[in-house]
Amino acid sequence: MIKILIVDDHAVVRSGLMMLLDANPYVEVIGEAAEGNEAIQKSLDLKPDVVLMDLSMPQGKDGLSATTELKKLLPEINILILTMHDDEEYLFRVIQAGASGYILKSAPHEELLNAIQCVASGSAYLYPSAIKTLMEEYLEKVKQGENFDTFDLLSDREKEVLTWVAKGYANKDIGEQLNISVKTVETHKSKLMEKLNLKTRPELVKYALKKGLLHFE
Structure with missing residues (x-):
């Protein structure tokens, strides 16, 4: 059983995700949060296996900051970013912050479930087109001698x-x-x-x- 914490500032999105995930026997939604600070506190209290984290949350702490802080507090926690941003800038920031995966909200339900299983097992997950972008960009950075900070x-x-x-x-x-x-x-x-x-x-x-x-x- 994979215990999930859903973090998104839209109640409708959280409800939809809960309905989707609760329909699967190997997944249990144990909590929800509307912004980053709440996500951090609930993660500390509930100890989920996977935090399904939105990036853009205008009120409170955003998903990127929350991910960075959560990984410091709970290094073993698995964070899967679920976002509408198909942008390489966000992709690299998410990796730098310590997330285990990055998937688009437009992805099919089956792909989301596969991503959850993947990060819960300790592996990393990226949606297919992001892998090529990541490899090309990383190799270019290495070639130029640049590092991320x-x-x-x-x-x-x-x-x-x-x-x-x-x-x-x-x-x-x-x-x-x-x-x-x-x-x-x-x-x-x-x-x-x-x-x-x-x-x-x-x-x-x-x-x-x-x-x-x-x-x-």
Whole structure:
């Protein structure tokens, strides 16, 4: 019996997945969560075999950040990313975060069930077209002598916010520069610091300098 925790911000999606999975005798849905922080707590409490994790969850912690933190807290946990994003950028971020698999929401039900069994057994799973992309991109990176680091986990917007924060700008000023709300700035700032494991502004400034994001006349 494979114990599953479903994580998705849409209640309808969670209900549909539960109906699908509960129809299989070898799978048991033991819980659900609507965002990353809830997923982490329920994983600690329920100890699922597989966490079926959505990437894009606007409220609370997103799936990528939750995956990164969960793998630190529960290294043996198997996380299968279920997302609508067929994008190599997300693919590499998911692998860097420590997920065991990556499958599209458009995949047939049989493929989803196969992916769950695969990661539950300790193997990795990628949808077929992603394997070719991964191999080609990885070989190119190796050829160029490049390595992945936590900076690759940041979105373009988070990198922009990182730069402005490191320059000493207040959240209100950053919002005006990027034409976004102060709350959105705070959300990006919180998430990027989680992804980079930074706690203070001095640490953030030092990191930005190291990455060449700050330039002085």
